[in-house]
Structure formats: structure tokens, C-alpha cells
Amino acid sequence: MEINNPRYKKQGIHVMAAIFTVDHGITKILLVERKNEPFYGMWSLPGGALYNDEDLEDGMRRELLEKTGLVIPNLRQCSVFGKVHRSPCMRMIGISYFGVIDRFKVELLTSTLKTSNAGWFAINQIPPLAYDHQEIIQDALEKLKESIVESDILESLFPKEFTLPEIQKVYESILGVNYDRRNFRKRMLSLDLIEDTGETAKFGGKKPAKLYRFRKEKKQKRIF
Amino acid sequence: MEINNPRYKKQGIHVMAAIFTVDHGITKILLVERKNEPFYGMWSLPGGALYNDEDLEDGMRRELLEKTGLVIPNLRQCSVFGKVHRSPCMRMIGISYFGVIDRFKVELLTSTLKTSNAGWFAINQIPPLAYDHQEIIQDALEKLKESIVESDILESLFPKEFTLPEIQKVYESILGVNYDRRNFRKRMLSLDLIEDTGETAKFGGKKPAKLYRFRKEKKQKRIF
């Protein structure tokens, strides 16, 4: 069992990530299947024990890469979970991160992952999870909701160019609300977060939508 | 050196608290003088190593009580600091909390504290601090600013009854801005956060101010 690796035997710091995506209007989270006891075979957040000689976020990125093959540009620290018996074996302090990733990069995942079975689960169809990971996901989802309304974290979720109806669906899916198309557009354009590319989307039936991109420089401003 | 106590020798979890108060319009923070190496004699945030058999917040409260004699009703988890070399001795993961306390309880502090020299410092007159505590304070202050505009954390800062000019000064001190008296009053009363007691403040010269109290039930709502 990897936890006996002397490199981090003397500590119980566990880093883990709640990585979200939005796939066809459904908010999903990345989970991995456990290959060791305890909770063998159950699903859990990707993560693992922090090495003594690596920074927190470095450890988080290493674990994410090892377990899922993913590199997330924009990881944010979330919360600490420290109940004495949250892990059945040894005392484990869990430190959670959250982030989002472009749904088009989902393909990347299943082809490059080496160490674990991984998959995306709709946040209202999550299987029974190891440890207190269900609680950690709920917490991370709240933090994500808070952060998308005033920040650029969503950039990681989109390709370079995207349409306004697309980004609206993502907001609606994550926040669980619906917006009027005209008002959403007005609001989104009044921030200087995104800009018109001049192009229109060729794909998709019906009327072609304008393509937008994120601006390089933007002032932070509360969105909703 | 307490760090050699076998109870937590095998781990490096350090909990610490940024406790703020507002004293005559000045935002201040609670610091303690270190009695051990490293950083002997320097000031630092109150805190210490977490025991293996106590929950995070329990450890935080125990340390606060031991080091300063204070009991803070409303502590909130803040951030994690995990750089490999943030502590010169062993690897230490620092977990910060923040809270506020009534300035009238400041007296309590210096009389009951047993273990450390403690004191309140204006946040723009902080002495050189041990470890990365200066950075941790800045982070905690930002979190405090975020949280007072949409929450009831300030309850711990006031006696049961208080006047509107008093609470306005507190907001202005923490957020570093000034508000129009009429507009502040209108806004504060439009939330159902506080209620009129019917009494007026006897103390203080000039025109007596109405006394308010926090309501038992209140809906969460963004204030500024």
C-alpha cells in the first residue's frame, strides 16, 4: 500500500481535486476508481498523499497527472477536512482543490491515463464515494459557484473561441438557474471579460452564432 | 521545545488564528510573542501544532485558549500554507483561521493569559513577524473583508446592543472606506440583520443614539 512509502509515512496530508466540466449542459465531476484498500473499488476524488519535499499545489498537480493524466491550468485551493476519524486507517488531513476543464479535453483523459480507472459523473448522479468525498464535492461545488460569478476561472472550460449561447449554458448548468438570453448577453458584454472575434460558428444547424474569445486583460468584477 | 512532544512529533500540522478587533476605529490583530526557537522573541499569530487526536477546529480553539486566554465564538477556516521551506525546522503545513472579537473583551485577554505575552496591533503597524505570518495576515484580512459584507461574523465584535454609528465605524475601518451616514443606515436596516431595541445609548456626549441588536433569524444577503 503506497501509504507506507517512507517518503510520506510520517504525515497524513492528503491532497485531492474536484475537477468539474460541463458536458452538453450537464455539470460533471471527475472521479477515479480506487485500486487499494480501504474502499477498494469505490470511486473517489483524484488525489493522494503529499510528499514531504513538494509544495502543496505541486503535489496536487502530480497526483492529478498520475491518477488521471490531466493537467489543469487553473487549480484553486478550497477547504481543509480534518476530522480525526475521517479516514479509517491513520489520521489524515484532507486538503481540497477545485478547477474546471474544457469538455473537449475529456477525450485526452481516457487515452492517456495509466494508473486508474477514471470517469466523469453528472453531479446529481454520483456513485457512493470513499471517505468523506461526497461532502468535499458539495463544498467544492459551492466554492466553484462563488468563483465563477466573479472571476475568469471558466477560461479553462472553453476552447479559444466560443459562442454566447454556449457560455450561457455553462453558467446555467453550474449555477442551476436560467437567464434571459438578451439580459445575459448584455451583462456578459458589459464586463470586458470577452470580446467579439468577428467570426461566426460554422458548425451546428440553424443560425450561426458569433464567436467570442476571452480578453487578455480584464478587470475583476462581480458578474451575478 | 514543545515540537518534540511525541504526541504530534510525526506530523507537521500547524493551526493558527488571525483574530481581529476594531478599537476606536482602528482595525487591530491579536499577536503573541514567541517563547521558543525558532524566531524566539518575535511576534506571531497565536497557534500551534495540532494533536493527532483532536479535530482541526478543536485544536485551534485549544491553542487560542492556551496562548491568549481567549474564546472566540465564530472561527472560520481560511487558507492553507504549504511551501516546503516555510518553516526552517521541519516541514509544516499551516492552516489558518480568522475571527473577530468584541473590543470590550480585550481586557479579558491580558488578565487571564498564562502562557504568552499577547497584544493587539493596528494592522498597519505590525511588527516583524515569525515565519510567513505577515502573508497569512494579509490573506486573512481579505477573507475577513469578503465575509463581513455578506454574513453575520461581526456579531462577535459587538456587545448585545450597539448603535448604528458604531457599526458603521467598524465597517469603515475593516473595509477601509467611508459611507454616507444616511445611506449606510438605510442599507443596514433594509437587510433584516439587526433590529431596534427601543432603547437609546445613555453614555457618550451629544445626542443619544438608538440601540440595536442582531436579530436571531436573518436571511443571508450581500451587504456591499
Next chain:
DNA sequence: ATTATATGTGTACCTTTTACACAAGTCAAT
């Protein structure tokens, strides 16, 4: 009584948010 000082109050203006309907571009079927 007069003065100095801090508190309490209302209104007009401006900005932001919300509600809401129709025209236009594409694809598919005929």
C-alpha cells in the same frame, strides 16, 4: 442661553436590473 457636536431623517437623481417580442440566418423536408 448659547455653542459645539453627534445623531436621525427624506427626496430627487442616476444606474442597474429585469421583463419582454420580433426579425433574421440556416437546415431539412417538400
Next chain:
DNA sequence: ATTGACTTGTGTAAAAGGTACACATATAAT
């Protein structure tokens, strides 16, 4: 080529919320 179905794009009026601003009142000190 025309029609129908579908999705995108656009403006305006009403409501709500935020901001600016001046004067009367209660107390304490003189």
C-alpha cells in the same frame, strides 16, 4: 424554390436599487 422548424441576435420601457445631499434635534459644556 418554397415552407417550416429552430436557433441566434437585438432594443426599450418599467422597476429596483444605489448615490448624493441638507437640515432639524438631542445632549453636554460653557
